[in-house]
Amino acid sequence: xxxxxxxxxxxxxxQEVEATPAKIVPLMVxxxxxxxxxxxxxxxxxxDAGNPDLLR
Amino acid sequence: MSVARMQEIQICFGKQKQADIATANTGVQMWQLRxxxxxxxxxxxxxxxxxxxxxxxHEFPTQSFQTSWDVNGTLEKYLGAEIGAWxxxxxxxxxxxxxxxxxxxxxxxxxxxxxxxxxxxxxFSFVEQIRPGAGIVVDxxxxxxxxxxWSISIGSGPGRANSKITVxxxxxxxxTEPSGVTMPAATLEKLLPSAxxxxxxxxxxxxxxxxxxxxxxxxxxxxxxxxxxxPGSGFQTPGDGASGAIRGRLEFGNRQGTLRFVARFENGxxxxxxxxSQATGTAVLALTYDANNSLEITWHKVSFASAEVGETDxxxxxxxxxxxxxxxxxGIVSAVAKCNVDGICQ
Numbered sequence: 001x002x003x004x005x006x007x008x009x010x011x012x013x014x015q016e017v018e019a020t021p022a023k024i025v026p027l028m029v030x031x032x033x034x035x036x037x038x039x040x041x042x043x044x045x046x047x048d049a050g051n052p053d054l055l056r
Numbered sequence: 057m058s059v060a061r062m063q064e065i066q067i068c069f070g071k072q073k074q075a076d077i078a079t080a081n082t083g084v085q086m087w088q089l090r091x092x093x094x095x096x097x098x099x100x101x102x103x104x105x106x107x108x109x110x111x112x113x114h115e116f117p118t119q120s121f122q123t124s125w126d127v128n129g130t131l132e133k134y135l136g137a138e139i140g141a142w143x144x145x146x147x148x149x150x151x152x153x154x155x156x157x158x159x160x161x162x163x164x165x166x167x168x169x170x171x172x173x174x175x176x177x178x179x180f181s182f183v184e185q186i187r188p189g190a191g192i193v194v195d196x197x198x199x200x201x202x203x204x205x206w207s208i209s210i211g212s213g214p215g216r217a218n219s220k221i222t223v224x225x226x227x228x229x230x231x232t233e234p235s236g237v238t239m240p241a242a243t244l245e246k247l248l249p250s251a252x253x254x255x256x257x258x259x260x261x262x263x264x265x266x267x268x269x270x271x272x273x274x275x276x277x278x279x280x281x282x283x284x285x286x287p288g289s290g291f292q293t294p295g296d297g298a299s300g301a302i303r304g305r306l307e308f309g310n311r312q313g314t315l316r317f318v319a320r321f322e323n324g325x326x327x328x329x330x331x332x333s334q335a336t337g338t339a340v341l342a343l344t345y346d347a348n349n350s351l352e353i354t355w356h357k358v359s360f361a362s363a364e365v366g367e368t369d370x371x372x373x374x375x376x377x378x379x380x381x382x383x384x385x386x387g388i389v390s391a392v393a394k395c396n397v398d399g400i401c402q
Contacts, residue, residue, distance in 0.1 A: 005154050010172035019154035021354075021392050024163050029387035031171030034152040 006040055007032045014040055060186050060193040062094045066239050067131075069201075070180030071142065073401050077200040077228050077305060078290070081181040083237045087397070089131075089139060089245065092220075097129030097182055097198055099231045101300055122300035124285060125229030125292055127198040129182060135208060135221040136245035137349035138400075141393035143223050144351070145401035147203040147275055148391065149177045149308070153402060159348040160398050164391045166275075166311060175307040177202040177277060178401050182225065183235045197235035200228030202306045205276035208353075210250050210343075212269055218250035219343065226279055229302035230292065246395070248343035248351055255317075257378070258330055258337035258358060262319055269368050271317035273341065273353060275389070278309035313380040313389050315339055315355055321374040327363040328374070334359050339378060352392045356383035 003019040010031040017023050068088040070081035102124045105117035112118060133139050141162045145151045149167040153160060167173035179200050186193035204224040211218040255262045255271065262268035284303025293299035321327070329335075336359045342352040361379040365372065382388055 003154055005152055007152070019152075019161070019163075021163055021390060024152050025165060025387070025390045026385050028150055028152060028163070028165040028390075029168060029171070029385070031168065031173060033150070033173075 006035045006037070008035045008039075064186045065094075065096070065194070066185050067091060067183065068185075068237065068239055069182040071397065072399050073146070073178035073180060074200065077176070077179050077303070078230065080197060080199040080232065083240060085399075086181070086183065086237065086240055087138075088240050088242045089133065090242065091131050091133050093130060093132040095130050096184060096194070097127055097225075097227070099196070099198065099227075099229070100126040102126065122292075122298060124301040125231070126281075127182075127201065127227030127229055127231065128204070129198070129201075129225055129227075131221075131223040131225070133221050133223075134216045134245075135219045135248045135343065135351070137248055137345055137351060137393065137395040138243055138245050138397055139221055139223070140208075140248060140343075140351035141395045141397070141400050143203065143206040143221060144353075144391035144393050146178050146180060147206045147223070147277070148389070149173075151401045153400075155394070157398060158396045159394060160396070160400070162391075162393045162395075162400055164393065165387055166389065167308070168387070176305055177279070177308055179228075179306070182227070183237050183239070185235065185237075185239055188234065188239070192234065195234040197232040197237060198227040199230040199232060200303070200306070201225045202227075202279060203277065204279050205274060207272065207274035209272045210253055210270060210341075212250070216247060216249070219248055226281060226306065228284065228304070228306060229300070230290075243397070246345040246349040248345055248349070250343075252344045254342040254344075255340070257315075257317065257339040258335060258360070260326060262317070267320040267322070267325075269318040269320065269371075269373055271315070271341065273315045273355075274313070276312045278311060280307050280309045283307060313355065315358060315378040315380060316376060317378075318368060318373050318375045321365050321372045325374060327360060327376050328365070331360040331363040331376075336381065339380075348394055348396055350392075350394045354386075354390050354392075355380045356386040356388060356390070357381045
């Protein structure tokens with residue numbers, strides 16, 4: 001399985017990116033930075049993530 | 057008392073970055089590596105006096121004042137996977153970590169403020185000790201240091217000295233004596249030997265054609281040292297205006313990358329042709345210990361700035377200075393460093 005890292009754009013967009021220089025370096029040059037799981041809320045990473053029951 | 061010899065010196069420094077320029081690394085955030093040079097990172101106190109002030113009746117000084125502090129140092133080492141990863145991460149400034157033990161991968165690029173990156177480099181603390189404790193000779197910590205530049209040199213020959221790295225660093229001026237740091241156990245380093253080199257520059261594989269003789273590549277941040285002293289930047293002893301000012305920030309200036317190499321020059325060699333045509337291409341150099349420990353540096357667009365035919369040990373060679381240029385997609389340089397150590401510059 002290809003390893004991924006979470007990257008955040010200067011505008012705040014978060015993407016899960018393949019952890020290869022070919023994918024990461026162009027983003028780093030454009031101001032994207034790595035973020036950790038803790039810095040990203042579940043529903044930002046994945047639209048269907050999180051437990052909606054917790055909201056009730 | 058017995059004489060202290062330089063072989064006793066031990067150094068450790070921040071493997072992890074400091075939270076900010078003023079917050080020193082703790083011992084667990086540091087690692088001990090060995091070095092080749094005897095130079096110490098001596099804190100330098102700059103002083104001024106009142107010789108030029110009128111009203112004393114003479115031209116001689118009557119008082120001196122502690123004005124500011126400097127710290128700088130140099131690490132010369134055989135190039136290993138660990139120091140390679142550290143130098144790339146702290147020297148270029150931007151890091152993405154991936155992988156798990158025993159294969160951590162650090163992808164490093166320079167910071168670009170135009171795209172929202174910081175202009176301050178990651179900070180680390182640097183500790184030097186000779187007989188710390190009751191018989192102390194030297195035990196001090198420079199807080200808030202950044203990498204001013206690194207230089208990697210690869211040569212021909214069988215010894216470890218054919219693969220070396222030199223890292224220069226500068227500090228905020230803040231020092232702590234004694235350091236209060238318990239020296240961590242020495243890190244086992246994996247040498248990246250010259251014999252492992254893979255090298256492709258501007259479309260030519262200089263290893264497969266057996267023509268590479270030596271190369272040197274470097275990065276310099278040209279840190280704005282005077283810019284670190286600004287109104288409110290602080291003092292060596294907080295709240296004591298007579299203890300000398302320290303820097304409150306260390307920002308890079310106009311950065312420079314270099315790549316030069318010497319290769320055998322023979323029928324069909326293309327260096328002079330490429331100099332005249334100003335052809336551009338990538339330059340990729342890689343050094344490997346094993347699958348988990350390596351360093352690959354890519355200059356994303358280079359042309360040849362000069363190429364001179366000469367000789368090395370009686371063999372006709374060409375000495376080439378490359379001009380690293382900005383590539384619209386990948387920037388100027390990137391480094392992919394693999395090693396067994398977690399948390400570098402995190």
